[in-house]
Every structure is written in C-alpha cells, then in structure tokens.
Amino acid sequence: MKRILLTGATGRLGSELLQGLNSSYEVCAPTRAELPLSPQTDFYSFFQQTKPHTVVNSGALSDVDYCESHPEEAEETNVLAPQKLAEACRKLNIRLIHISSDYVFSGEKGSPYTEEDEIGGNPNFYGQTKEGAEKAILKANPEAILLRVAWLYGKKGPDFVSSIMDKLRAGSTRIQAVEDQFGSPTSIADLCTHIPYFIERENVKGVFHLVNEGCVSRLEMAKVIADEFGSVCEVCGVTSKNFPRPAKRPKNTSLRSLRLQEAKLPPMPNWEASLREFVRKNQKAPE
Template identity: 40%
Template sequence: MKRILVTGINGQLGQELSAILPSVGEVIGVGRAELDLTETEAICQVINQVKPDIIVNAAAYTAVDKAESEPELAEAINAIAPGTIAAECEKLAIPLIHISTDYVFDGSQSSPYQETDKTNPLSVYGKSKLAGEIAIQNNCKNYIILRTAWVYGVGGKGNFVKTMLRLGKERKEIRVVADQIGSPTCTLDLANTITQLIPLFQPEITGIYNFTNSGVASWYDFAVAIFEEAKLLGWDLQLERVIPITTPEYPTPACRPAYSVLACGKISTVLGTFPPHWRQGLRKMLTELFKTTL
C-alpha cells in the first residue's frame, strides 16, 4: 500500500482527502502545526522522515486579497515551498500532485482556458501560484499540477458557500458580483479526482491538468443556487433577495479574472469520465453540511 504524504491536511481539501485517500493508501497528513512551509529545512526533514511513495501538496496561501499586502508570505508558501517539495520528490524518485488555480489566467478570453493557453496572473496570489507551477516543473520530472477554481467544501474555516449561508441568516438582501464567470468546484469531487489519479500515475501523464466541476456560473448565479438548494433542505434563512452587481461596485485589493472557466477535456480523457456538474457538487456539499449543523 502506498504511503501518501498530504500537506494542508486541515484545510477544506485536506480534510476531504483524509477521508477519501485511505482507499488507495496510507495517509500521513501534516498541517501548519506539524510543518511550517516557510522553512525549507523543515520541509526536507518531514519528507525524509515520512519517506512517502507520493506527495499531494494541498497546502497553499489562499487569502487572495490579503496576499496583496503579504507578498513575501504568499511567495514563500505558494512558490518557494512547492519548488522545495518538488526537489525532494526528484531526489526520492517519487511523484508529486500539486493544486494550482484558475487565477494564473487574466480572464481576457471568452472561451474555456486550455492547459496550454498563455498565463498572465493579475494578483499577487495568482503570480505566486504560477511561480509555484514553474518551480515544480524546474525541479521535478514526475508531477501533476491540477488547476482548479472556486473551491468550496464542508471542511475548512470558510468559503463562499458558508459565507452566503451566514449572510442569508442575518440579512434580507445580499449584493453579489455578477460579471465574474467561473466553475464552482466541490472539494469532494476534487478529492475524488486526486484519489483516482494516484493509482494511474505514470511518467506519461506528467503535466498540467485543469479540473473543475462542469458548467459555468457567475458568483451571483452561484449565490442564487446556494439559497435555492439550502431552502429545499430546510435551512432557516432570512434572505429575500440577491442583487446582482458589477465588479467596480464591490472593489477588492486583488484584481480577479472576469472569465476563468477551465477546459477539462484533458483530465477527462485520463479518468475516462467528465466532472459532475457544479450544481450536483453544491447539492452534495450542502446536504453534508446540513447534517453537521443539525
């Protein structure tokens, strides 16, 4: 049975992986308490102590707006650490699965981004994640970089779905941006994909892949769907209306891509199946979350 080292085990994706990955191997999970990703020596030490057969790097600095004022920290966790992990993987001749983001693109396209399309991140966060991708490619031969988008799940401290539900209990009206388009992605579906990739890992499938749930939505569409599904489950909400607004009406420190839909044909060919629709993922997540709040 493979020994799988998972970083970021306490995050929303990490928690999902800790539940699913035991079906394909022994999981050794490390969080911030066990591994400081800003310490190069600590990274090398943990990897050499665990002696894994594969590493899944699910850890990241994901505070997109905060990164604008903490560029060094974002760079350390999202760029330098993945390069260090990749170099250790190369020394030990083991593969690496690394999670990246749609924010490596600038959103100027109007058709789904292919893995080969030109990157041009707009934010400190996006730039740090792209630097991490490059560091992995420069340090390691056997890797899968999995670009995903708009991730949410039952675990972790907070995400768009949890924020909307909290606001829906407190307010009658919520204003949500309607001119940023992407694909909401449930951690359960993302974790299932990573779990499927591990037994399939061969040098021939090394490279960059996109994975999101199928379908597209604006943040406004996503919010409306969250409330529709939550009400069907019997969630107690005060909300009466979701109001669509433009990006300039909700200014943020970080600039976000207006269109960041990712084409998932390449990963679907490897897995032999297309990703579930985002609305299905949302329904599964809310059903699970509802159980934990009863």
C-alpha cells in the same frame, strides 16, 4: 497500503482530503510546525525518513488579499517552498501532486481556459505566485502532476457557498452577489473522489484542470443555493465595483479540461448538480 504525505491538512481542501484518503491509504499529515512550507525546510530529509509513495501539496497561502500585502511570505510559501519540495520528490523518486489554481490565467480570454492555454497575467499577486509555482515545479520535477482547482466550497469553509448559506439560515430577505466575474465552482467532495485517480494512475503527469464543469457567476451560484433552500429571498446582482477589495480579481477564469478525457479519467460532474447536492446535504446549520 500506499503511504501519502499530505500538506495543508488543516485547510479547506486538506481537511476533507485527509478524511477521504484515510480510508484507502496510510496518510502522514504533518502540521505547519512539523513541516513548514518554507525554503529553509529540509524536505529531502523529511521525505527520506517518512518514505511516502505520493506527496499531495495542498498547503499554500491562499488568502488573495493577504498575499497582496505580504508578497515575500506569499513567494516563499507558494513558490520557493513547492520548488524545493518538488526537487526533493524528484531526487527520491516520489510522486508529486501539487494543487494549483485557475488564477494562473489572466481572466481576459472571454471563454473557458483549457490545459493548452498559456498561463500568466493574473492581476493579483496570489495568482502570480501560483503561476510561478507551476513553472518552478515543472522545471524541478517534470514528472509532477499539477491539478488546477477553482472557487472551492466544502464542509469546512469559510467560502462563498457557506457565506450565502449562513445568510439564508439567518433569514435574510435580500442577498447581493457579484454578476460580472466568472469561474468554475468546485466541490471539494468531488475533488476527494478524483484526486485518488492521480495517485493510482502511475503513467499520468503534467497539468490537469480539475473543476466542476461549467462557467458561472457568483450571482448564478447564489440563485441556485437559494432555490435549493426553498427560500423566497431576493437574490440581486451587483458589479464587482460595488465590492472593492485590496487585490484585484480577474474577470473570467473558468476552466475546461481536455486532458481528463485524453488520460481516460472520469469527467468532473456539472457545477449545478454538485452545488445542489452539497446544499441539500448541508442545509442544516453545523452543530
């Protein structure tokens, strides 16, 4: 049985991924205290001792507003640590799957980005660290796999989908959602199905867009969630100016994959089908 080392296993993606991987792999999921994502960490010795077949780096400082006001910590966690981790994987011939983001793009293209588009220009520091990480990792370890995910939702939360579901459960009669920012909402459950393909297929490397298919606003997502709830709640659109936040958000970072098909990997499901399925399965309040 292959041994997988998973970072960020207490996070939104990592916690579900840990559960999913556990059925087919021996998973080693060090905590932050055991393996800090820091440039001071000796990843080489840790990997030499634990001998993983694949490292999945799902750990990151993912709070966009926090990164804006803590740039040094964000740079260390999101760029310098993954760079060092990638070097250790290369030296030890360990496969590396790094989780990246739609925020590597500026959001100004006006249509979905493919893996062939150039990265750069995101208006916030978090996005710039994810861009920096991709460049540093590919330089340190050209065999690495970079999976760009976006607008995640899943069982753990908090995320946009869980916040709308909480409002509907609480009986809200009017919900507001941003109508002028677009992305590719992605079900963590779908990622848990797809990520093992990258562990198993020894010949794939480089960048892949791994998001549910489609380009959608938060408003459209909220309408689908309310519809699936069977709610009569009024869902209204507002512009992002009505939701000022410390870090600027890009306009449209929706993604499309060319490389999944090229690599003969299954496509990701459509965003609406996955969102409806998630809402149906998780409609009852968590106990």
